[in-house]
Amino acid sequence: LAAAGALGGASVLPETSAAEADRTRSPGGVRNFRRIATEEAFSTPEQMDAMAALGHSVWNSLDFVLWRALTDSKNPHSPLRDRLLDVDHERLRIMDELGVDMHVLSLTSPGVQMFDPDTATSLASVANDRLAEIIRQHPGRYAGLASFAPQDPERAAKEMDRAVNTLKLNGFIVNSHTGGEYLDEPKFWPIFEAAEALDAPLYIHPRCPPDDLARPFRDYRMESSTWGFQSETGLHAVRILVSGVLDRFPKLKIVLGHMGEGVPYFLWRIDYTYNAFRPAGQRMKLTPTEAFKRNFAITTSGVNSHAVLKYVIEVLGVENVMWAIDYPYQAAPGSVEFMNTAPVSDDDKEKLFHGNAERIFKIATT
């Protein structure tokens, strides 16, 4: 989720021609890799309605500052609502034009995490049913990450089981904090336990910083992808990384978007500090860097920088990096072009465009 071109200045949303491209041909002469985009947002009428109902309050949570801006139907520059709800028309047309085979769909941020436990649990269940149906109706074009309500960790674990074993979804999505709390806290361990037992990855997607940490992000529209998202989600990931909880769940796989939310940049410093200054009596089995490489994978969403791509491949290994667009918040053509022209071997490009996603999300190879 990037703070999209829905408002403000020049639109950065995809410009598409009317012509339908032949999906079997290589677009623009580029080798026709299978392209699986791994952080692609959708919404449901139920999420839209529930958020709109909450939005009539005076709650000034940063997530609402952002949500109201993005989905305001009175804003003629805001096609985002329609794009989030569409999985049958424009989305597929853009995918076809750009040679994108598959979107790994996830309920858009902040998911169900602004609701009371019962409402959130119900919304997640309905969204997961819809997601499974969308995937069924479009064979080969979609995979999906299941929502759950961290507000009720025990019921969340049950829904996670249903999502994988009944609905055959490919993993889970959570939008960073829940009520200002983070998943390293023991109350949430049933969620990690379920993800590990189900051998399915948990994508920790950004949302805006919680209310009590919001103050400095209220200026200059910093609440989302300028800095609030990476500040919030990077903090979340580092808490998990240095809490020791990964010793308890060594097979847990967490996915971070946006090139790892800044954590890969600081692994050397985190290692050094942890070695010098960890809490008395704590000693993790692995260094933070080792744990990051074992337990985390990242996607390229929202950061179409070859310099960053080269960096994360060097420090994490190409196996831990997956391509993503962040549709509809990010312009799809630029994201495809970014990876088409990446300064890596075709073998690595196969891994980045689809191989790693197939392995991590258990997507059938074609």
Place this chain on the structure above:
Amino acid sequence: LAAAGALGGASVLPETSAAEADRTRSPGGVRNFRRIATEEAFSTPEQMDAMAALGHSVWNSLDFVLWRALTDSKNPHSPLRDRLLDVDHERLRIMDELGVDMHVLSLTSPGVQMFDPDTATSLASVANDRLAEIIRQHPGRYAGLASFAPQDPERAAKEMDRAVNTLKLNGFIVNSHTGGEYLDEPKFWPIFEAAEALDAPLYIHPRCPPDDLARPFRDYRMESSTWGFQSETGLHAVRILVSGVLDRFPKLKIVLGHMGEGVPYFLWRIDYTYNAFRPAGQRMKLTPTEAFKRNFAITTSGVNSHAVLKYVIEVLGVENVMWAIDYPYQAAPGSVEFMNTAPVSDDDKEKLFHGNAERIFKIATT
């Protein structure tokens, strides 16, 4: 300031032999670059006493959580206090052994920023007098960044003028927020105005997040270089970058430590978001990336990673990167070895080790 090896597990502080090295020879057979370390901490008896006095309170600011740990005289593993106060003995011996010609000294974090305006202004003035005297007593071995009290911006500007024009110091140091406020706010503009007019750089060094943002950093000793420092200081830098204030002070030079506190990693994303989602009516003359390259320089303090070094050289240009140790919080041998073995040309190494520092801090070339 890294959360040093003063506590916890294995010491990471420098191990030095008794033998004095001949400073004119190349240490370890490496070409004998002039080495200017640009983020090196010192303290004054007045700062130590004033912090100790405040430390008797129940104030649980994260800066005090850290300060008490680092300087607790009852902790036998804490030689940091002595190392901060020493500029005549062990510091010079370690510099000599490693072929380090010069430390650019700055009053250790959180500087004078936890005191009332009068106390802070006075402490800064005394520290600057001491710093000028230290430099005078050790020709060629030290340069210095002046402290000031952002609590009183007008008097700060006067002290900045005195520091450059009377004391001949090389720039300024500030430790991120002051009372939870950031330098982009108009009340602080006299500080930017003075720095620009004096053509002297402002080093924005980390301190811990302010009290109202502290909560998630109270676990797992995350308050300092694990994540609190970079979270706080990165936020500060991004506020400055997207506020538009750099259009007002186009010649201001800001220095960030720790490889730019994460900001360089996210420049692509910040540009994209700013273009799509900037506040209505705001349009900066430069993109955030262009402004960062014009108005900021960074140092390598606390991040001895060749992968990060290559990245920042690629995105910022080698002219914008300076070497630093972060003595006494970071082990000096590792920091010297990091740059001795950096995968860059000798020409670039000359810039990183001293050339850029000479230009930015106006240090006389030898």
